Structures are given as structure tokens and as C-alpha cells.
Amino acid sequence: MSTRREAVREALTTSSGFRSAQDLYADLRADGSKIGLTTVYRALQALSDAGEVDVLRTDEGEAVYRACDTESHHHHLVCRVCSTAVEIEGPTVERWAAEVGAQHGFTGVTHTVEVFGTCAECSRA
Amino acid sequence: MSTRREAVREALTTSSGFRSAQDLYADLRADGSKIGLTTVYRALQALSDAGEVDVLRTDEGEAVYRACDTESHHHHLVCRVCSTAVEIEGPTVERWAAEVGAQHGFTGVTHTVEVFGTCAECSRA
DNA sequence: GGCGAAAACGAAAATGGTTGTCAAAATTCT
DNA sequence: AGAATTTTGACAACCATTTTCGTTTTCGCC
Numbered sequence: 001m002s003t004r005r006e007a008v009r010e011a012l013t014t015s016s017g018f019r020s021a022q023d024l025y026a027d028l029r030a031d032g033s034k035i036g037l038t039t040v041y042r043a044l045q046a047l048s049d050a051g052e053v054d055v056l057r058t059d060e061g062e063a064v065y066r067a068c069d070t071e072s073h074h075h076h077l078v079c080r081v082c083s084t085a086v087e088i089e090g091p092t093v094e095r096w097a098a099e100v101g102a103q104h105g106f107t108g109v110t111h112t113v114e115v116f117g118t119c120a121e122c123s124r125a
Numbered sequence: 126m127s128t129r130r131e132a133v134r135e136a137l138t139t140s141s142g143f144r145s146a147q148d149l150y151a152d153l154r155a156d157g158s159k160i161g162l163t164t165v166y167r168a169l170q171a172l173s174d175a176g177e178v179d180v181l182r183t184d185e186g187e188a189v190y191r192a193c194d195t196e197s198h199h200h201h202l203v204c205r206v207c208s209t210a211v212e213i214e215g216p217t218v219e220r221w222a223a224e225v226g227a228q229h230g231f232t233g234v235t236h237t238v239e240v241f242g243t244c245a246e247c248s249r250a
Numbered sequence: 251g252g253c254g255a256a257a258a259c260g261a262a263a264a265t266g267g268t269t270g271t272c273a274a275a276a277t278t279c280t
Numbered sequence: 281a282g283a284a285t286t287t288t289g290a291c292a293a294c295c296a297t298t299t300t301c302g303t304t305t306t307c308g309c310c
Contacts, residue, residue, distance in 0.1 A: 004288070022267075036289035041268065061186040061296080062267065077229055086229050092221045097240050100213050104202055106242030113238045115222050120230030129259075147296075161260035166297065186267080187296065 004035055008043035009067065012053060017083035018064035018076075056114060079119035088115070129160055133168035134192065137178060142208035143189035143201075181239060204244035213240070 011024050011031075019027075025040045044065050047053045053065045054076070068074070068087055075093070077086040093113055101109030136149050144152075150165045169190050172178045178190045179201070193199070193212055200218070202211040218238055226234030 020267090034289090038269085038289055038291095039287080042288085045269095057182045057184075057186055059182075060267095061182055061188065063186065077225060077231060079231070080233075088225050088229075090221055090225065093218055093238075096215055096217045096221075097238075100202060100215065101240055101242045104211050105245030105248070106202060106204070106240075107245075107248045108205075109240060109242035111238065111240045113218075113222075113236065115226055115231075115234060115236045117226045117231030117234035120232075123230070123232045145296085159260090163260055163262095163298085164258080167258085 004039050005043040005046060007033060007035060008040055009047060009052070012047075012065060012067040015066075017085050018056065018066045018078065019083075020058075020062050020064050022062075024065075056112070075113045075115065077115045077117065079122055080116050081118055081122035084119055129164050130168040130171060132158060132160060133165055134172060134177070137172075137190060137192040140191075142210050143181065143191045143203065144208075145183075145187050145189050147187075149190075181237075200238045200240065202240045202242065204247055205241050206243055206247035209244055 007028060008024060011027050012019065015027075021037070021040050021044055024044070025035070025037050028035050028040070044053070044055075044063075047067075048055050048065065051071060053067050055063055055065050056076075057063055066076070066085060070087065073094075074087050074089050077088050078084070090113070093111070097111040097113075098109055101107075132153060133149060136152050137144065140152075146162070146165050146169055149169070150160070150162050153160050153165070169178070169180075169188075172192075173180050173190065176196060178192050180188055180190050181201075182188055191201075191210060195212065198219075199212050199214050202213050203209070215238070218236070222236040222238075223234055226232075
């Protein structure tokens with residue numbers, strides 16, 4: 001486990017929302033780090049493979065990452081203005097997805113669920 | 126409404142799963158059409174703006190399209206092998222997403238839900 | 251049918267996020 | 281210390297998508 005990867009992990013942890021690889025690279029450089037973009041991508045890939053961060057895609061196809069509090073399966077409620085994300089759990093959805101899959105004879109059913117909105121704070125502005 | 130756009134729409138309609146722009150381009154060329162890649166992209170953009178097709182992103186960030194039977198809000202159960210998609214509705218999820226958003230003070234809540242699995246036919250193989 | 255304006259087309263170039271290459275630098279092992 | 285291994289980062293390569301721009305087609309109108 002290298003220092004660089006730790007740096008990326010920390011940059012992610014200190015942020016409350018989803019960040020893109022390019023964002024993180026910019027953050028790290030701004031903090032004086034001499035890290036390279038390639039390394040940021042590699043670190044994110046490794047962290048994501050290890051299941052230590054969640055990944056999803058923006059509507060524009062950009063990959064965004066987030067270090068989550070829990071490693072168990074969960075979803076996110078993301079503010080579309082400030083990108084802050086709240087981790088949410090939904091036994092309801094889990095059950096629903098499994099049922100729907102089973103009804104149609106599908107096996108190995110998984111699902112992706114993301115909820116977007118404008119958070120209370122950003123709504124006020 | 127041009128002929129080209131119709132061709133793209135039809136190429137989509139005759140397919141039961143999600144197809145990428147490049148896939149459709151290949152299909153159309155294989156059928157002898159002299160359509161350009163640019164036009165395929167433009168047609169898909171237009172159709173998607175008009176709400177006539179659904180768009181989502183693969184894990185690799187590629188945009189995939191599908192002409193759906195209903196124009197109302199719905200989700201998909203997609204086979205991860207043959208990419209066939211079944212349209213599904215879920216009052217349960219709709220309600221859940223709205224509730225979760227409201228509980229955290231979010232406004233203008235929307236959501237994306239996709240369910241993946243291996244369809245009955247592909248499971249057999 | 252002919253004409254001109256406007257919309258649609260398509261080839262090629264530009265863009266932008268992401269991945270591959272490879273030599274240099276850092277770390278580990280002995 | 282010295283060799284072997286891993287990590288790193290500058291740069292080039294990729295690839296889906298978008299932009300550019302000159303050409304072609306379509307449409308409304310005479």
C-alpha cells in the first residue's frame with residue numbers, strides 16, 4: 001500500500017460528495033503534491049477494485065468516486081448542485097429488485113439505484 | 126422528420142435491447158445504408174431529446190439507447206449477456222425514492238434505477 | 251418545373267476522459 | 281551496498297462523442 005494511494009484515499013475521504021479523477025488530481029496538485037494523473041487513475045481503480053470506494057457515472061459519462069462510511073451495499077442521495085451525497089439504505093428497493101428479476105426468470109440479479117435532488121441548503125439559495 | 130432519422134429509429138425499434146451509437150452505425154452500414162456516424166449521433170440525440178428513446182450508460186461510460194414501448198416513466202431489467210431489456214414499472218421504487226429524498230430535505234427529486242441479471246435463456250447456456 | 255433559403259448530411263478534425271507504454275525513481279530483499 | 285521488484289509519472293495512444301464546414305437534399309413558393 002503506497003503513499004500515493006493513501007493520498008488519493010485521503011483526498012476522497014475529506015470530500016463529502018462524488019469527485020472525478022480529474023477533480024482529485026487538481027485537488028492534490030493544489031495541495032502541493034507532485035502526483036501524476038496516471039497515478040490518480042491507478043489508485044482509484046485499485047480502491048474501487050478493493051471495494052473501498054463507490055463509483056458511478058455522470059450523465060456525461062465521466063466516472064466519479066466516493067469514499068463511503070460503510071462498505072456494505074447502499075445507495076446515494078446526491079445533490080445535483082453541490083454534489084454532496086448522503087448514503088441511504090433501502091431494504092424496500094433491494095427486495096423489489098430481486099422480485100422483479102425473479103418474476104422474469106433472471107438470475108444473478110443486481111441493480112443500480114441513485115437518487116438525485118437539490119439538498120435543503122442549495123434549495124434555499 | 127428526415128429519412129435518416131427514421132432509419133435510426135427503425136434500427137433501434139427492431140432491436141430488443143440497448144444498442145450503442147456505434148452498434149447502430151455498424152448495423153445500418155451492414156444493411157447497405159450510406160449513413161454517416163455523425164448523423165447517427167445527431168439522430169439519437171434528437172430522439173432522446175424528444176423523449177422517444179431511453180438512454181443510459183454502460184459501466185464503461187458508453188451511451189446506449191433503446192426505443193421503448195411506452196413513453197411514460199419506467200425502468201429496465203437488462204440481461205448482461207445478450208443485453209435484451211424488459212421494461213418494468215415500480216410504484217414501490219417511485220414512492221421510496223420520493224420519500225427518501227423528502228426525509229433528507231431534498232427537493233426536485235429524481236432517480237435512476239436499472240436492474241441487471243442473466244435472462245432465463247442465457248442462464249440455460 | 252425551377253429557385254432560393256433552410257435544414258440535413260457526412261468526412262475529417264478536434265475534444266476530453268481514460269488507458270497503455272516505458273524509462274526513471276523509490277522501495278524491498280538479501 | 282547492490283540487485284530485484286514495484287511504483288510512479290510524462291507522454292502517447294485510444295475511443296466515444298462533438299464540432300466544423302463545405303456539400304447535398306428538402307421544402308415552400310413562384
